[in-house]
Structure formats: structure tokens, C-alpha cells
Amino acid sequence: MKVIDRKIREALREDIGSGDITSQKVVRPNTKALGVIFAKERGILCGIDIACRVFEICDPNLRFDKKLYDGGEVDYGTTVATVTGSARSILKAERVALNFIQQLSGIATLTRRFVDLVAGTGVVILDTRKTHPGLRELEKYAVKVGGGENHRMGLDRMVLIKDNHISVGGGIDAVIRRMKGEWFEIEVKNLHELKLAVELGAHRVMLDNFPLGEIKKAVKLYKGRVELEVSGGVTLENVRSIAETGVDYISIGALTHSARAIDFSLTLKPIERRR
Template sequence: MLPPYLTDTDLDALIARALEEDLGTGDVTTQAIVAPETQATGVFLAKEAGTLAGLEVARRVFAAVDPYVTVNWTRADGQRVEAGTVFGTVTGAAASLLMAERLALNLLQRMSGIATATRRMVDRVRPYGTRILDTRKTAPGLRLLDKWAVRFGGGTNHRIGLFDMILIKENHIAAAGGIEAALAAAQTYRITHAEPLEIEIEVRTLEELQRVLAYHEAHGGVEVVLLDNMTPRADDGSVDTTLLRHAVRLVDGQIGTEASGNVTLATVEAIAATGVDAISCGALTHSAAALDLSLTIDLR
């Protein structure tokens, strides 16, 4: 099942654009060497442990090239695999398999890499009940797939784009003339447009946080506060969570809390231990290493 923000039409169009980019006027190597009647079977193998994501996307890539190709998965999206696990096969015309294999693997490896990185963070913070959020730091053109992969890793999608949440950051505050003015303008927009948009605002200091809380107490309307860079990194790679702990205590459950900045697999547990509701991490999508997966094709 596709996520709510991705339609069949959108996914098929994304795949069509990617195939056009790769195939152009045709796979001249395959046309020159492989006879049209040649059949083949390919075996998908995990060469390292991780969490699978993108199986449905890969299936659609093969179907877009040749609807007669058959793909069979022995694992599902979101399932973990160990190194050496065979997790699927693909059968059909050899030419079709050769034309589709690179795009199918590219998307499958990227999505599985994101899901794997997300799952590792989710597992670290599980004892605290903290949600792991993604960001807009995604590959251009692949955002919806990147965010879908985060879901398969057990993470939670933050806003999909600039259109589905009011997230007031440092530059917005400066443009508005201050925290209070920015929040008032956001509330006015939400009311006049009758849109159920969540309002979140970024703060960097306790003084800024106190101003947000004072505004919320007087006027309401703030759903989440983003506590940005309140975990400075020490020389040994750890983070000092003193400021973040103080901030979470100040909020005291009045509104939701999200922490960002210096979030890594090594630091995420300490950040979660402060009691923050959610932790956002751009590295999940902008720096996740592709999971090492292979497709070996046997011609016959």
C-alpha cells in the first residue's frame, strides 16, 4: 500500500522519467548483444544486514519496462535481512531485465539504506518512546520515496513540503519582526484560509522559548516548538544535553517538543533521554549510505 502522499499516478510518472533518463533512445549494448528471445532469471541478494524498502518500487520498474516480467519477493518492505539473504527473484526476457536492473537496484538500495539508518535510530530511542522524524533534506525528485523509506524504518514523516505545515524558522522570525509577530501572522493565515495547518516554531535559546510559551499561554495556537541546536557537541563526540533538559522542563507538556541539531546514531539516545517528544534528523535522507544489494542475472 502506498503512503497517503504518493499516488499510483505519481509513482508511475517518477519511474517513467527515471527510465527515460537512463534508456534514452534505447539500450544499445543489450540490443547489440542479447537476442530478443533469450529468457533469464535474476536473484536479489542482500550483501549486508539491513531493513528492506522499495520492493514495490522495484517491481514497478520492471513492469514499466516489460509487463510480462514476473517479480517474486520472499521478504516484505520493512523487514530486516541478514547478509547472504536471498529476498526475491525476477524472471522474463533477458533484455528487459538488463534494461530495468540498474534503476530498480538504485531505488531499492537507496530506500533500503534510508530505512536501515532510520531503524537503527528508532531502536536506540525505543525505551523513551521518542519519535524519529525526517526533514526536507531529501534528494530532489525523490522526496516522496525518501520519506516512504523512513516509514519502513519505523520513523515518522515530518512535513512533506512547504505546503502542509507552518514551520516558523529563524529567517521567518526576522522577516516578521519577532517571535510574537510571526506567531500572530501564522494564526491569522490559518484562520483566514480555514486550513488545519499545524504551527511549529523554532527557538535557539531559553529566552526565545519563554517568549513562545508566554504567547501560547495568552493566545494559544502553537502545537510544537522546535528546540534547535540545544545539544552542543563535546570534543569526544558526545553531546551536552543540559540546555535541552531545561527547555523540556520549561515546556512541561504544554506543547509538543522537537529537538534537532547534532543528531547521530551515537548521540540520539542521550537526546531522547531528555524527555523530548521527537527528534528530527536530516542525515536520514541526505547522508544515508545505500544498502549493499545485488541482482545476479542468469541467462538461459
């Protein structure tokens, strides 16, 4: 929570700066209001607790009521939360809260589309490290909300030998022998490299940008002997065909680097004082 709070505070500082000069000029300090956060298109909600925390940090006296939880389906007009209290405070927190919900819901929605397309095949949809700087933890959380799973969180979590490691490390044979029996994954470009990796003891092999026909050959030759992961060139149009080959994992960078935000809005109305 401390890490998330720090990111929220940074986002609020970025947006508010020295103060919301518009609200200070046109909204009276004692004005109370009710804000309704709602979806403007179909998608999977993600980030509602982050939004709640944005309002809490901005003003602890605000009341935030969740109407839907992460993973829930939304459509145009679906109310996901209400917030009550100082109108000025709500206006200060509004944009940051919506930005978090929109971005994370976009990732969760795109992930769900991929997951639904491979349903019944047994394949696991994975994300990658292609995340926006500083937002990896949140974006990978959104992938899980959408039904996918996380690949390594960072370089310190798992050995994944990629093409540049092989290039500067002396070749596949040399880099694998340095592993000395430890668990690792290695990226390969063709069936020849795959054969060598399996023979040298790879535990998981990433088939990088393999054509569909080569993926099928890889599965026929090595299914059960090594975990097989497909990466590169995966789209909504071809993911089902790839999954049906029998591979174990499909990793998709687009889940986090290219997901389109889902549109949410907040409407604000004054709360009339009782006379």
C-alpha cells in the same frame, strides 16, 4: 501510483536513452533468463514494490516474484526477489530497480538504527524536508518503513515558523501574533526565545541545536505545556541521551540526506529451452 510511475519512467528514460546497445549486440532477442536480486550486506529492505513496478513498466511480460517485503531484515546473500523473462528486458530494468531498492533501503536502515536507539523513551523520530529533489514521497515512505514518522511533507502541510521567517517577519512576538490562535510550530535558538514562544501560545517548539544541558532545562520548565522537538546536531552517538531528557520529538535531516545506500545485486542466468 501515477506519480511513482512517472518517476520510474523518467529514471528508465535517463538510463536506457535510445536503447541498451550492449544487450542488443551481445544478447539474442529470444533469450530467456532468471534474475535473482539479493542483498550484499545487513539492512532493512525497502522499495521492493517499486522495483517490481520498474520491471513491469519495462516489460509487462516479465514475472517478478517477491521473496521478502518492505521492512524485512536482510543480510549478505538474502534473496529478496526473482524476475523471469526476456534477458534483454531484465538487463534494461536492472540498474533502475536496484537503485531504488538501494537508496530506499539505506534510508529505512538508518532510520531503524535511530529508532532502536531510543526504544523505551517514548520519543518519536521524525524526518525533515531535506530530501532529494523529486523523491520526497519515496524517501519519506522509507523513513516510515524504518519505524520513524514523517514531519510535514511540504510547505503547504503545516505552519513551521523558522529563523528566517522571524528575521524578516519582525521578530518572534510579531510573527506569533499574526497566527491568531492557529496551530503552529516555531523554531527557537535559546531558552529566552523558548519562554517567549510558550507565553505567546506556541503549540510545538523546535529546539534548534540546543546543547544537552539546555534541552534538559527546557524539559524541566515546559514539559506538558508545549510539545518539544529537538533538531540539529543529532547523531547515532547522542540520540539516546537526547531522548532520555523527555522531549517529545527528535527530527533528523540525515535520515534522508546522508543515508548510505545498502548494496544489492542481481545475478542473471539463461533459462535452457526444453528440447
